[in-house]
Amino acid sequence: MRFAKSLLLLWLLSCITGTLPAQTIPPQDATLSNYTYPYPVHYLTLDIQGQRLKMAYMDVQPAQPNGKAVMLLHGKNFCGAYWDSTAADLSRNGFRVIIPDQVGFGKSDKPAHLQYSFQLLAQNTKALLDTLHITKTAVLGHSMGGMVAIRFALMYPQVTEKLVLEDPIGLEDWKIKVPYQSVDKWYQSELKQDYEKIKKYQLENYYAGEWKPAYDKWARLLASWTQGPDYPRIAWNSALTYDMIFTQPVYYEFEHIQAPTLLIIGQRDRTALGKANVPAEVRKTMGNYPELGKSAARRIPHAKLVPLEGVGHLPHIQAYKKFITPLLAFLEQGS
Template sequence: MKKIALILLIIPFVCFSQKENIKALDINLSNYEYPFPVLFFEVNNQRQSLKMAYMDIKPENYNNKNIVLFHGKNFNGAYWETTIKALTKEGFRVIVPDQIGFGKSSKPNNFQYTFQQFAENTKKLLDQLGVTKTTILGHSMGGMLATRFALMFPETTEKLVLENPIGLEDWKLVVPYKTVDWWYDGELKQNYEAIKKYQLENYYDGKWNADFQKWAELSAGWTTAPDYNIVAWNSALMYEMIFTQPVLYEFKNIKSPTLLIIGTRDKTAIGKQLVPEEVRKTMGNYAELGKKTQKAIPNSKLVEIPNTGHLPHIESFDQFIKPLIAFLKQ
């Protein structure tokens, strides 16, 4: 009985300690250090002046080739650290923006999010930096943005790389519509435990390590911020954007040479919790979606990474970076 009582006393302490180890972050991550210096570019969108954070890393052995990295919805530019180091080592200039509403960039109280607006903002940033030609790489939601950028600015997009992009299927065909307010209520309930559970189940096949941990902690860090509701509202607006602005019907119009890097274990699909089990099983099957997408995009190549989920550049870095660098050097 004494042992049981001791265990019961310890369990709450362990849970409490784990929560206490999560660093509280403000909504613009001003108290979180990125791996490289962060600069800010002012954009005027929808009658408001906003700050777009970005990293611009130009190596001493610059080979006159550029690459822009677009982050996913649940992330920001910081998670590209290992990728940036590998690319700059090879001589590439790497530009990594935090889109409006993400990371260190402004979180507006009201904003009509579109992939076109994100693409326009990025193009203005590149113009400011004097970059006229670049590879565009997008992961997850960033893959939808990268596709839109390539369609809008083919003359700028030297090459296109899509790493486990979402939007390879049109979810609104099977998932019932939910309002922005519904998504907002769900975002307000986010915390470290919920974020880790989602990532563990959907990204990493039930496995967990320190590299995965730090990105879950980063997402969880600002859920305790006094004005986290602003982040939650922006996130809800982005769900609306993702659901109502598919890009897959325009894959056939992409003109840039394209590389698809697909972790085939990935089953990511937004809205799976809203459909019956038999429908859920058909969603987010990247082992099939990668092949289907490669056939839809002219002049494209598919690299499949087995036993890897939604984040190849985090989970299976060597298998991700080698074909990427080979494609960039072609």
Template sequence: MKKIFFVILLCCFSVFVNAQQKLEALDKDLSTVVYPFKVHFLSFNSQNQPLKMAYMDVKPANYNGKNIVLLHGKNFNGAYWERTIKALNDAGFRVIVPDQIGFGKSTKPQYYQYSFNQLAQHTKSILDTLKIHKAIVLGHSMGGMLATRFALMYPEITEKLILENPIGLEDYKALAPYQSVDKNYQSELRNSVESYKNYQLRFYYDNKWKTEYEPWLNLLAGWTLHKDYPIIAWNAALTTDMIFTQPVVYEFKNIKTPTLLIIGTRDRTALGKDRANQEVQATMGRYDVLGKKTQQEIPGSKLIELEGVGHLPHIEVFERFIKPLFDFLKN
């Protein structure tokens, strides 16, 4: 009996080790990761230091004269737009996909005063370099907050605005106690492969894991296995503070750009929810409510609600996401 138990235990351990071996330890620049399209870099100085910002510039064979910028969320980088890029490219759109400073293949500074204004300015610098004077802007999650700031700062450039399950549809600092950057950092350091997967299962995929989700988990969780992880965690702590302290919700009424909201209504993402009291927690991240409220705030905006979908529609239900996007782009 003991021998059988030992054999079973050994097999389980072997499976665990093999699973761990599949996940590569990733350095801060993702230097071993190949993105779906060629990566370019824009070098510039900001806040008294040299920085490099990675981006993909994917030109179609049948260019329709339209350009679209895709802005990633906080737990992602430009690579997770792969399927969206291909669909847009096939339809004739030139697609520009940056990794923001602090994310993906871009520089991870030791010290940086993050702001959505600063990130919007960096994004515009890429467009200026490419001599692009008009662009559609699509932002997911944190990228939705950045896309909103970009549209407010550069309305003459922003042809259309699409917000896919953007965070920041409520003012987190009015609902939950503030947490310092130092505490954010300690929290980030506790992240692991398991914690990231559990988070994604719960908030993105309704506890239904598919192998197609693995690359987007690995690009995030692989960092936790590398000696560079402290600088990744530090930048994540700084950008968390940016999100918490720089709401865009009060400025939706000032958006002049034609806007589409694509909202997965199962989503309950809200920064600081775990620090709020139970009564407030129940009201936070209610995308089934926040989508409608935001649509009323943004003049002339359109709302598409994806029932039963979580925080990541373009990965979880691509076909349901891409159809309303194309309908909006055609008009």
């Protein structure tokens, strides 16, 4: 009876706050074995730097194909699962939807050692498309996925029919303002992560200080790793990819993008790597997405900017209708 009352209290707490205490978050292993994705997961085996690694992906087939494909690339603190609603609508409109988990993320392998680069992630993604016999696709990248998408579009312009950048990071070069932080320091910082810290970061940086219960499952998923036995390896991969992001800007190559490009930019987004490590006056100059979006749209040939007022870093989670409407219009244009 006492146990039942405790569960009832936890449930009531979740209804009121939209969250549950961190200790109720079930631990996950390195490849999220006990976490169910919205669509069946397949695996591609890759031989990389002397290792055989598995790359997870979803391949969502439309009931009435329009002959077009869209590839969705996740951000750093996410995995392919958060594209659930987007994939459903794209599929409903006839698109085949390919959703990879990059190596080091989601259900894909977390190697003990790997020299990460955006070129490597783009090559892995191209290998997946080759396996699926997809020769042309639209590419949509969110956050870090935006940097991967840009690198992919630059490396494989003949494959990239259209490019969509949803609040991509990399619209500025942070290393100009932020002191370099070693991989070891990133690693020590990642080891200290927990649910409360993850939620606080996302609240401040992703959702402009406004938290809703719907956001909590993504914070909980990330936190589930911190409670599992594989977390040191996950934290190490996270540290390696932070170093990749910081040291490999795509910012200087926007003029070389050939594909028609759509920029969907939340106007309350203030994400910037390393801004906690600079003085307050410098911090104010970083992550100004309203200006960064305009600047990128001017520099990228054939670019269109869609600013979303009142929206932060995650339009497809925070303001789905505002996100999906211009996305579908852009993808269907010229079809």
